[in-house]
Amino acid sequence: MGFAIDLDGVIWLADDPIPGSADAVARLRAAGERVVFCTNNSSLPVGEVEAKLARHGIPARGDVLTSAMAAVTLVEPGERVLVCAGEGVVEALEARGAVVVLEGEAEVVMVGFHSTFDADRLRIAVHALARGARLVATNDDLTYPTPAGLVPGGGAILAAVVAEAGVDAVVAGKPNAPMAVLVRDRVGSTGTMVGDRFDTDGRFAHVLGYRFALVLTGVADTSVGMDPPPDLIAPDLAALVDQLLG
Secondary structure (H helix, E strand, C coil): CEEEECCECCCEECCEECCCHHHHHHHHHHCCCEEEEEECCCCCCHHHHHHHHHHCCCCCCCCEEEHHHHHHHHCCCCCEEEEECCHHHHHHHHHHCCEEECCCCCCEEEECCCCCCCHHHHHHHHHHHHCCCEEEECCCCCEEEECCEEEECHHHHHHHHHHHHCCCEEECCCCCHHHHHHHHHHHCCCEEEEECCHHHHHHHHHHHCCEEEEECCCCCCHHHCCCCCCCEEECCHHHHHHHHHC
16 A cells, blocks of 8 residues: 655645655655655646655655646657646656647647746637647646645636637546556555545545545635545644554
């Protein structure tokens, strides 16, 4: 059994570490547990995510799985992919052997969170979709947590593209099957999914067949019901590991 742990809202809030998280990960590893980090945030290259974890005191080389990595499994090598996303998606597509384009003809339009999204990028994406490209999204999370509160996420960008183009997207990140394949390959058929959201992390645990462990340092609001209900609940990752390891 191993652990798939979300990042935003579990390990950190933007650049601010959540107290006790690094020690909690170290305790799980010391107990012999396999730990990977699975995030729907596709904006950064994997090496930058690993470096950020290292700055927070968590070695993670080879242990980071992003929704960009899941999304590119839906693309064939050699396909032209118009990117409406961040550098993490560009890196993953190039590793896949796809041809990255920023405008013009494409077989695929790939959408993910990026802070430079604007009306021009929306127009370019919609035009490619109108010419027959299929729409792939890294994730559809409408928000993500920061120290200042919730901010629009990749799902907000996706919603704009879908509304304007009138097409449906295939979504790769949590809680969908492409991300589940990546996690099972690393963790196995049984494990615990640790996250801060019911709609993605909770549903993803069910897709994986894992326990769902909810922490309250991110998005989840337990005052309005819990769907799906978590198997474990704790104020933060440190408290969760206390429950599990004593």
